[in-house]
Amino acid sequence: MPWFAKPAMGLALAAAALPHAAHAAHAAPLDPAAARGAIDAQLDKIYPALDALYKDIHQHPEVGFQETRTAALLAARMRQIGFTVTEHVGQTGVVAVYRNGDGPVVLVRTELDGLPLEEKTGLPYASHYQQTIDGKLTPTDHACGHDSHMAWWVGTAQTLLAMKDKWHGTLVFIGQPAEEKVGGAKAMLADGLFARFPKPDYAFAAHVTPDVAGHVVIKQGAVSSAADAVVVTFHGLGAHGSMPDKGIDPIVMGAHFVDDVQTVISRQKDPQKFGVITVGAFNAGYAPNIIPDTAVLKLTLRSYDADVRQLLLDGVGTTARAVATMARASAPDVEHTEGTASVINDPALSAKLAGVLKTALGDSRVALVPVAMPGGTASEDYSEFVNAGVSQSVFFGVGGSDPAMLARLKAEGKPVPVNHSPFFAPQPEPAIRAGVETLVLAVLGVAGN
The missing domain is CATH 3.40.630.10 (Zn peptidases)
Known part of the structure; x- marks a missing residue:
């Protein structure tokens, strides 16, 4: 992934002597x-x-x-x-x-x-x-x-x-x-x-x-920025699309999650610190008249400092579990698949x-x-x-x-x-x-x- 440097011409330069101790x-x-x-x-x-x-x-x-x-x-x-x-x-x-x-x-x-x-x-x-x-x-x-x-x-x-x-x-x-x-x-x-x-x-x-x-x-x-990939899997209960009360709809859980997880950014993170949560993929179902069993969402999280990074990771997990609880569903799987810290x-x-x-x-x-x-x-x-x-x-x-x-x-x-x-x-x-x-x-x- 690239590092993109914004042009910054004309900024003052400072020098500091830092000789290696052994050298x-x-x-x-x-x-x-x-x-x-x-x-x-x-x-x-x-x-x-x-x-x-x-x-x-x-x-x-x-x-x-x-x-x-x-x-x-x-x-x-x-x-x-x-x-x-x-x-x-x-x-x-x-x-x-x-x-x-x-x-x-x-x-x-x-x-x-x-x-x-x-x-x-x-x-x-x-x-x-x-x-x-x-x-x-x-x-x-x-x-x-x-x-x-x-x-x-x-x-x-x-x-x-x-x-x-x-x-x-x-x-x-x-x-x-x-x-x-x-x-x-x-x-x-x-x-x-x-x-x-x-x-x-x-x-x-x-x-x-x-x-x-x-x-x-x-x-x-x-x-x-630090980058973290997270996969959230909501577990519902499949049913006919005409009988939603007989199932637990993971698509609705996923939709709530996409909206609710942004409050981690807008209401929990210090607004003066950088942090982004993006849901880049939402995969569920295959037919218009079937409520599927699962919904799988893939996210990328970006941040600079370690505290914000942990806040975002914790916030994704907490939000996913709260959404599942509200739907009377079993706990979702929240998998931190890969990540790296800020340079x-x-x-x-x-x-x-x-x-x-x-x-x-x-x-x-x-x-x-x-x-x-x-x-x-x-x-x-x-x-x-x-x-x-x-x-x-x-x-x-x-x-x-x-x-x-x-x-x-x-x-x-x-x-x-x-x-x-x-x-x-x-x-x-x-x-x-x-x-x-x-x-x-x-x-x-x-x-x-």
Whole structure:
């Protein structure tokens, strides 16, 4: 699922010194402008190969836990660069490790999966790939932008090794499966990720957005919302549609629930805190003259902080049970099928790296969004890695949209294609270059010597 960064140009940037305790003794001030020059010189050499990799991945999107070709491609590339690579971590995940002396352990993550969606961009390298999903051959598309992420992930690794005299420590590059299912990070952790491999002191990830290509947004505090999927099954008593008194109608229970559960938002949640409950599916019955036995409702819950998240989960269960009691029905099944917490950027490290990036890339390309402003409402299971014990983390937004296209669409009053749209088509070169610049500078900002 995507993280969507709202453009925030012109916001003030602040800097904060946060040397890693084990690294502070030999840390020296980073020269961001000189580092940017070295990064861009390396990018000039390797970009054609990154572009070819990007287009290959773009044309072969694989959905969650089916990313076998993608994972093998990235694993082979990282071995070629010089990393020690382990495959099949959390089913299809990849972990690449490179040790460069004493210093912090720095994690850099990319996602591997695409979406079950038909691409409609009309690009010459558009995806016509298909995979079998739930027994059906289905078109797939990297409509979230993970193809850009994989290309800049490889480019970041290659650039850091070309500049390994400028930093010390251990790199842990993670290729995570099934981000769209909100399950890949948990699968890797359950497979012993931080027991089998060095546990990071710092973690970084970046997501391409519909913002201006090359523009970088750093949000302090909450970046994305927590996401929870809940399935509520109401158990009624089937009967003829002409004799409702002889049954218990689960459709009526479901209808009451759809309406009543919104009072958790309007009457229980603090109105100054973000929270959403959406019923996205309501499945019951198959004939007009039959009262069915069951009604199944599928919900998504979104929130930022842990207290609101728990309030929503509790509220869904309490409301469902109250509705069933009112109908004299048996207790409903309330199943929390999946969930992930909000991605939270470390405010001080965000400010420090915003200062580094601003110095290197220029004022017009970097914006720091303060804690007080809301984050995105979509969700990301990158939070699972951070909450598993990473000391400090920053998740970046990197723009990928052609500015001329944005201006034209604005003038025409038309919406901009966003992540998960079949028309979403970031500009490869400026997005990939900006992703490499951002992530390399972030690593240098915490591990530079």
